[in-house]
Amino acid sequence: MSISKEEVKHIAKLSKLNLTEQELDKYTNDLSDIVNFANELSNIDVDGIKPTAHILDIKNVFRKDEVQPSYDREQILKNAPSKDAGCISVPKVVE
Amino acid sequence: MKDYEVIIGLEVHAELSTKTKIYCNCSTSFGADPNTHCCPICTGMPGTLPVLNEKVVEYAIKAGLATNCEISRFSKQDRKNYFYPDLPKAYQISQYDLPLCIGGHVDINVDGNKKTIGITRIHIEEDAGKLIHDAYTGDTLVDMNRCAVPLIEIVSEPDIRNADEAVAYMQTLKSILEYLEVCDCKMQEGSLRCDVNLSVRPVGQKEFGTRTETKNLNSFRAIHNLIEFETKRQIEVLENGGVIHQETIRWDDAKGVGYAMRSKEDAQDYRYFPEPDLAPIVLSDEYINDIKNSLPEMPHIKKERYVSEFNLPEYDAEILTASKHTADYFEKATAACNNPKAVANWIMGDFTKMLNEKEIEINESKVTEENLASLICLIDKGTISSKIAKQIFEEMFETGEKAEDIVNKKGLVQISDEGAIKEIVKKVVEANPQSVADYKAGKDRAIGFLVGQIMKETKGKANPQIVNKLLLEIINN
Numbered sequence: 001m002s003i004s005k006e007e008v009k010h011i012a013k014l015s016k017l018n019l020t021e022q023e024l025d026k027y028t029n030d031l032s033d034i035v036n037f038a039n040e041l042s043n044i045d046v047d048g049i050k051p052t053a054h055i056l057d058i059k060n061v062f063r064k065d066e067v068q069p070s071y072d073r074e075q076i077l078k079n080a081p082s083k084d085a086g087c088i089s090v091p092k093v094v095e
Numbered sequence: 096m097k098d099y100e101v102i103i104g105l106e107v108h109a110e111l112s113t114k115t116k117i118y119c120n121c122s123t124s125f126g127a128d129p130n131t132h133c134c135p136i137c138t139g140m141p142g143t144l145p146v147l148n149e150k151v152v153e154y155a156i157k158a159g160l161a162t163n164c165e166i167s168r169f170s171k172q173d174r175k176n177y178f179y180p181d182l183p184k185a186y187q188i189s190q191y192d193l194p195l196c197i198g199g200h201v202d203i204n205v206d207g208n209k210k211t212i213g214i215t216r217i218h219i220e221e222d223a224g225k226l227i228h229d230a231y232t233g234d235t236l237v238d239m240n241r242c243a244v245p246l247i248e249i250v251s252e253p254d255i256r257n258a259d260e261a262v263a264y265m266q267t268l269k270s271i272l273e274y275l276e277v278c279d280c281k282m283q284e285g286s287l288r289c290d291v292n293l294s295v296r297p298v299g300q301k302e303f304g305t306r307t308e309t310k311n312l313n314s315f316r317a318i319h320n321l322i323e324f325e326t327k328r329q330i331e332v333l334e335n336g337g338v339i340h341q342e343t344i345r346w347d348d349a350k351g352v353g354y355a356m357r358s359k360e361d362a363q364d365y366r367y368f369p370e371p372d373l374a375p376i377v378l379s380d381e382y383i384n385d386i387k388n389s390l391p392e393m394p395h396i397k398k399e400r401y402v403s404e405f406n407l408p409e410y411d412a413e414i415l416t417a418s419k420h421t422a423d424y425f426e427k428a429t430a431a432c433n434n435p436k437a438v439a440n441w442i443m444g445d446f447t448k449m450l451n452e453k454e455i456e457i458n459e460s461k462v463t464e465e466n467l468a469s470l471i472c473l474i475d476k477g478t479i480s481s482k483i484a485k486q487i488f489e490e491m492f493e494t495g496e497k498a499e500d501i502v503n504k505k506g507l508v509q510i511s512d513e514g515a516i517k518e519i520v521k522k523v524v525e526a527n528p529q530s531v532a533d534y535k536a537g538k539d540r541a542i543g544f545l546v547g548q549i550m551k552e553t554k555g556k557a558n559p560q561i562v563n564k565l566l567l568e569i570i571n572n
């Protein structure tokens with residue numbers, strides 16, 4: 001395994017996901033496959049090649065600082081499962 | 096007890112005063128109804144494409160140049176991943192290994208001692224939303240208006256050694272950002288705030304101690320008090336044989352107490368990676384030079400000019416140039432009355448005291464530059480006495496009325512007519528033979544009493560030089 005069960009637990013915790021033992025085993029396998037696949041790239045000789053910051057050969061894509069109308073609040077909150085006082089309502093996080 | 100050295104580094108966040116957010120055309124204006132300055136881009140909807148606001152790059156470079164940084168010719172943006180309800184995308188777009196500005200410094204002044212504080216880097220990033228506690232339901236409400244408002248983060252070297260230096264550094268940055276007009280620096284609204292990293296070590300020890308971090312301090316007082324508190328706390332822990340944990344301190348400014356939050360070792364795992372939706376920023380020398388040439392006169396240059404052009408003492412020049420608003424005010428009023436020293440004295444005296452009491456800045460005052468100038472002209476022409484002027488100024492400060500109008504309305508024009516004053520002087524001298532005798536017996540204080548009586552008779556309007564002259568003439572006759 002190129003990725004350990006502990007690492008999967010850590011990533012799940014960062015993503016606020018609760019995984020069962022079964023799921024942990026499955027994702028350890030799946031993520032290992034993905035990492036192994038990506039690791040193929042490590043075999044390529046990149047001596048003398050500049051690091052890539054972007055996959056396309058583009059630079060300096062800017063916009064002007066001009067205000068345009070925002071969306072209606074109803075539309076912004078449309079997909080929120082719970083809302084109150086014009087806001088998305090979530091379980092308590094403020095101390 | 097051992098002697099300890101305190102090591103402090105500041106991460107200052109400044110909201111840039113662009114009209115729109117960093118990656119979309121939503122407005123950045125403060126105080127709108129919740130979630131009315133939002134669109135699919137700044138609320139992190141899938142399939143949207145952020146496009147960088149060109150002003151954000153320009154403003155960040157201005158800040159970099161004004162703090163002696165090297166401007167990167169090649170720079171990129173990265174995703175900083177963390178999960179929190181104020182961050183709808185679950186990542187913040189920031190800059191990781193290739194920030195816009197690197198390696199600068201600013202000079203600070205603490206009680207007349209100059210010190211240079213290094214600046215590690217300045218990078219651009221987006222702000223997070225605002226979380227509001229709903230007392231009724233106990234839930235947390237999310238307002239995304241502030242999501243993706245542009246920020247620069249100015250990271251200092253660990254060169255700061257105490258609370259006074261930290262406050263002086265913060266004041267210096269505030270002054271620079273105000274002069275550049277890239278941030279409104281309203282600390283109480285959170286548009287300028289800082290995180291304090293602090294550790295202590297026994298004097299002589301080479302390695303740094305373990306540091307704690309306190310986030311989002313938004314007043315000079317809070318920065319000062321937190322540093323004093325945390326320094327004392329860490330030294331006490333070490334003196335009692337304890338260890339400092341790398342943790343976040345939450346500062347309760349009202350109580351003046353900091354609380355160590357439970358340390359979350361893996362919370363710092365931000366898994367940065369290059370932002371695939373945004374193109375690299377590649378800057379030409381020409382572009383950077385154009386910005387360099389457009390920079391306004393900075394505070395330390397202005398200060399030197401005030402000394403040479405207006406003949407002001409260095410101390411006055413320092414105070415007047417510390418804030419751009421004050422300097423602008425001073426220059427406008429001076430242009431209108433041509434008496435720089437008088438303008439400086441007014442600004443540095445009662446005016447500042449009254450502004451501080453009201454907790455407002457000079458540009459928010461009801462007294463315009465023109466009105467202060469005309470008040471000074473009235474004194475210079477001898478129309479009013481400087482004592483009366485103070486009274487008039489208080490009224491101008493409260494009501495915003497013009498000096499001339501108050502003078503006319505209240506009949507405060509100074510009496511300089513010698514004949515009229517002579518009558519009053521004679522009357523007072525006749526009514527107070529004892530004081531006259533005391534004066535003649537060598538008690539100089541008696542003269543002050545007589546002057547006071549004369550001023551009382553004239554309701555403070557008699558020209559004091561003429562009063563003094565006539566009084567001495569009459570008594571000595």
Ligand SMILES: [Zn+2]
Nearest residue numbers: 119121134137
């Ligand atoms: Zn938007």
